[in-house]
Amino acid sequence: MGSSILEGFTKSLAMTVLSEIGDKTFFAAAILAMRHPRRLVLAGCMTALIIMTILSVLLGWAAPNLISRQWTHHITTVLFFGFGLWSLWEAFTGDGESEELAEVEAKLDGNLKAGSPGSKGASKDNDDLKKLQTRFLMQIFSPIFLKAFSITFFGEWGDKSQIATIGLASDSNPFGVVLGGIIGQALCTTAAVLGGKSLATQISEKMVSLSSGILFLVFGVQSVLASATRL
Template sequence: MGLSIVQGFTKSLAMTVLSEIGDKTFFAAAILAMRHPRRLVLSGCLGALIIMTILSALVGWAAPNLISRKWTHHVTTVLFLGFGFWSLWDAFNEGEAEELAEVEAKLGGDIKINGGSSKENNKDDDNLKKQNRPVLAQFFSPILLKAFSITFFGEWGDKSQLATIGLAADENPLGVVLGGIM
């Protein structure tokens, strides 16, 4: 194979950091963390991102078996250029404020569904529920599952997922996974 794990790691880490800052899932995680226990939101989001990174790297690893390594290198180069220009276009035209407003609108529907009850009542209800639940059941709480599903499906088909597939096709998939998870 001969591909460097360190090279795949550094490229994946840089790509992930640059593409995820200001992303819709970034805002969704931040808003969820403001409303719910941060450890549950972090666990759900990290779990989803780890699984998505591994799946993307597996697809990227399999791609050179379907297409020659020379062509996958050219395709990934074009994809990276395209995603770079796409990100710049989004930054100049839309900005992060619109993405934040869109995520808040989606998550704001939860408050309407819950009847708009106050935070104090919700905290009292949450504390009562926590006392009645076993420790293992707290780990798989609805909040964790909500954070997991929002992040997982938000990343599905996202620029960073497609870039991870392309990077894993061109670099060492283990390095790409480790860099993406870091």
């Protein structure tokens, strides 16, 4: 962990903001905030993102203890270049339309229809069993909170930003990465919840992909230069 807390913080903050703006979880938070109380949506999304960030940083922090620090540094460098090229490819091959917004909206509408009273597929016994299993959680957490939490948590699992956070934490100060990641997630999620769908539809996915691609490539170059200075 040769880098300072400030370096880990700035890298994590910049990476998180550019990765999460226009992401599926960003659109999900915006759409949910239009249909449900904003405070519950914000609380559910932020709880999931904080837990995901901490888990990702812990995985990255533990990686050098499982693999040699030299190998984790090389893997992180490759990830930065890989994600940078991936993002640039998305920027230049995308049609400029908000495809992810339409996909998330369709998925949320599908879940809403599947849970409507008119569906006849589930039996009454299964419904009663589900009610008994979830009654305790429903007494503690609002269903809206749980919905926002689950959609955000599982939407972020295995996402590009999560893997990048793991790689960043393995080669940077973990405290700085956690702090920068949480603040970045808070900024993006708050903007999505308060701005709603109108903000989401005005975001240029091409510019976001282009900016994040350049940022990842810069991180990759910095990683290569850092390894060169150690030789």
